[in-house]
Amino acid sequence: MRILIYSLIILFDFFVSSTWLQHIAVGGIMPNTTLIILVSYALLRDDVEGTIMGFCAGLLYDIFFGRIIGMSAMLMMLTGFFVGKPFRDFFKDNYIAPIIMVAAATLAYELAYYILNFLLLGRTNIFRYLGMVILPSVAYNLILCIFIYRAIYAIDGIIFRREERKRGFMK
Amino acid sequence: MEFLHKYKKFFILGLIVLSLTMMAFTGRNNYEQGVIRSSVGFVLSGGQTMFANIGNWFADRFDFLRNMNNLHAENIRLQFENDRIQIELDRMLHLDEENRMLAEMMHLYRHYADYATIGANIIARDTTNWHDTFTIDRGRNDGIAINMAVLAPGGLAGRISAVGFNYAVVTPLLEDTSAVASQSLRTGGWGVVQGDINLSSHGLLRMNYIDMDADLAIGDEIITSNTSAIFPPGIRIGEITELGQTAGGMRYAVVSPSVDFSRLSAVLIITDEFEFEFLGE
Numbered sequence: 001m002r003i004l005i006y007s008l009i010i011l012f013d014f015f016v017s018s019t020w021l022q023h024i025a026v027g028g029i030m031p032n033t034t035l036i037i038l039v040s041y042a043l044l045r046d047d048v049e050g051t052i053m054g055f056c057a058g059l060l061y062d063i064f065f066g067r068i069i070g071m072s073a074m075l076m077m078l079t080g081f082f083v084g085k086p087f088r089d090f091f092k093d094n095y096i097a098p099i100i101m102v103a104a105a106t107l108a109y110e111l112a113y114y115i116l117n118f119l120l121l122g123r124t125n126i127f128r129y130l131g132m133v134i135l136p137s138v139a140y141n142l143i144l145c146i147f148i149y150r151a152i153y154a155i156d157g158i159i160f161r162r163e164e165r166k167r168g169f170m171k
Numbered sequence: 172m173e174f175l176h177k178y179k180k181f182f183i184l185g186l187i188v189l190s191l192t193m194m195a196f197t198g199r200n201n202y203e204q205g206v207i208r209s210s211v212g213f214v215l216s217g218g219q220t221m222f223a224n225i226g227n228w229f230a231d232r233f234d235f236l237r238n239m240n241n242l243h244a245e246n247i248r249l250q251f252e253n254d255r256i257q258i259e260l261d262r263m264l265h266l267d268e269e270n271r272m273l274a275e276m277m278h279l280y281r282h283y284a285d286y287a288t289i290g291a292n293i294i295a296r297d298t299t300n301w302h303d304t305f306t307i308d309r310g311r312n313d314g315i316a317i318n319m320a321v322l323a324p325g326g327l328a329g330r331i332s333a334v335g336f337n338y339a340v341v342t343p344l345l346e347d348t349s350a351v352a353s354q355s356l357r358t359g360g361w362g363v364v365q366g367d368i369n370l371s372s373h374g375l376l377r378m379n380y381i382d383m384d385a386d387l388a389i390g391d392e393i394i395t396s397n398t399s400a401i402f403p404p405g406i407r408i409g410e411i412t413e414l415g416q417t418a419g420g421m422r423y424a425v426v427s428p429s430v431d432f433s434r435l436s437a438v439l440i441i442t443d444e445f446e447f448e449f450l451g452e
Contacts, residue, residue, distance in 0.1 A: 014215070018295035018306075019222040023230060028372040029300050048175050048182065055186055063211050065297050065304060065340065067332075070193030077186055113301060118347065118368075128369050133300050 002159050006041065009155070010057050013037055014064075029133070031140040032106065033148065034061070038076060039105045040145070040152040042084035043098055050080030075112050079105050095146060102145040103138055110134040209335045216338035219295040220308055227436075286403065288322065288439040289313060294338070303345045303371060307438060310337040314442050318401040322439040325429035326407030327351070327395060331440065339440075344408070345371035345432055352399040353378065353408055356392040360385030364393060364408055364426055374432055376409060378424040385422075389414060393426055403441065 017033050024030075034057050042050025058076030062069045083101050114129050123129070175182050238245070291307035309315050311334050319331045321341050329343035342349055349366040362381040370377055381387065391411045397404035413425035 011218070014298070015218050015222040015295075017298040018219055020226045021298070022296050023226065030298070032299065034298065048179055051183060051186065055190075060215075061298060063208050064215050064306075065302070068194050069197040069208075070190035073193075074187060074190035077183075077190070081183060110300075113299070117301065121348070123347070123368075125369070132369055132372060137300050 001162070005155065005159060006053060007056075009037065010034070010053070010060065014057075014060055018065075026140065027136065029136040029140060031144045032109075032137060033144065035076075035079065035106055035109055036102055036141055036145045036148045037152060038080050039083050039102050040098060040149045041156075042080045043101060043149075044153065044156050045084065047081045047084030050084035051077050052080075054078070054080030071116060072113075075109055075116075078112075079109050082108075095149065098145060098149040099142060102141055102149075106138045106141045107134065110137060212335040212338055216294065216306060216308070216335065219306065223292075223294040286441045286443045289315070289442050290437060290439055291339075292437050293435060301347075301368070303343050303366075303432070304332065305341050305343070305435075307339050307341055307440075308337070309440065310335050310339050312336055315339045315440060320402045320406065320441045322406065322441065323430040323435055323437075325431065326409065327402065328430050328432070328435065328438055330401060341438065343432060344376055344428060344430075345374070347371070351402060351408065352396040353393050354396040355385070355387055355411075356394050357388075358386040358391070360387045360391075361396060361398070362387075362393075362424065370425065374428065375412070376426040376428055378411070378426050379421070381422045381424065387411060387414060387422075387424060 013033050017030070021030050021033065038050065038054050038057060041053055054076035055073050058071075058073035059069075061072045061076075066072060083105050111130075111134060114126070114134065118129065119126070289309060291309040291313075293305050294308050295306040297304045315331060315334050317331055317334055321328045321330060321343075327344065329341050329346070329349065331339050332342040333340040344351065344364065344366055346366045347368045351364045352361075353364045354361045360382060362378040362385065364376050364378050367375075367377040378393065389411050393408045393410060395402040395404055395406045395408060407429050409426045409428035409430075411424045412427045414422070415424070416422055
């Protein structure tokens with residue numbers, strides 16, 4: 001049930017961000033909604049589930065757009081793992097933790113992506129890339145993360161209550 | 172689930188090793204779309220076409236509402252333009268005829284005009300900010316193959332970088348890893364037009380490795396060179412808007428592409444294998 005719903009969410013996000021989101025790009029910069037969904041989910045659940053989701057979402061991107069299969073899968077998976085790790089017991093109603101984690105995760109993810117795909121090809125002008133691509137996308141993600149976290153929180157609550165009820169009947 | 176939690180470290184390590192293995196195997200020949208990639212792409216591109224159509228429908232309605240006021244003025248302007256183009260076209264047909272006659276006299280091959288092309292719609296774009304690649308709704312079953320040249324209104328748009336059964340991925344000129352051997356139409360001065368992520372957000376390209384004695388000036392039209400391995404010669408790329416020199420003394424030029432990449436919605440693909448013409452000569 002949970003797996004099915006989140007698979008559909010990831011797939012829907014993939015379609016939307018490759019088609020509709022292109023229309024709302026500001027100055028050529030788009031938000032990375034997949035990353036926001038992943039961070040929200042990893043925060044609400046735990047590191048292992050974040051890892052699985054990150055791996056699947058990254059693999060989806062790699063298979064369709066990627067030049068090298070496994071690159072985004074590995075980066076997304078590590079993002080999911082590290083985000084899920086330290087925040088077992090925080091107040092999940094609060095927005096501060098997700099906002100900080102989305103900012104940190106976007107920064108780390110995009111920086112790692114730059115290093116693996118551009119720095120290693122000899123594009124050493126790191127501050128230019130930081131200013132033109134990485135920081136704008138961090139800012140855009142920060143704004144969107146409030147809405148997406150809210151939505152994932154609600155969806156997760158519904159699934160959680162259903163699972164609890166089912167478990168109750170079983171006993 | 173509990174099993175995974177218990178052996179968390181091994182699980183994570185295993186996935187990392189799996190990713191690295193996949194990278195090692197696909198990094199070398201990233202051109203081949205295997206069976207798995209192709210079939211996943213087949214399903215995904217169907218969904219993307221659907222979503223793109225819905226999105227375009229709304230975008231069209233929105234555009235219509237926004238532009239309703241100046242439709243009349245636009246109409247008159249287009250009519251004038253149409254008349255002008257009609258006259259121009261007649262002149263061109265005349266010149267074309269003359270050109271063919273002269274070319275036949277000189278036993279030259281006419282490369283540009285006779286290419287077989289196929290039209291395609293853009294259905295999806297890359298979801299990260301690092302790449303400008305996009306997907307089109309034609310694939311192997313329409314005769315598309317790797318490295319075919321992609322044209323758009325104005326000139327060269329890019330090349331095909333991956334092909335699935337019913338979709339293909341286009342690497343546009345703006346992409347950071349794209350490079351085209353090119354020359355100035357006026358003087359034949361030679362250089363390589365490359366994408367540069369810092370310029371591509373302004374829709375511009377950069378011409379590097381310019382020949383030592385190349386004579387280039389601002390406003391020069393840049394076309395594909397006949398030294399290019401994959402692009403047919405003589406296709407328009409853009410024009411020079413800026414000339415400069417790097418700290419190391421290398422000359423470079425900023426090229427404004429004649430294709431408007433931000434408004435691209437359909438492209439033409441040259442399906443001819445133009446290389447064989449040279450071999451046959």
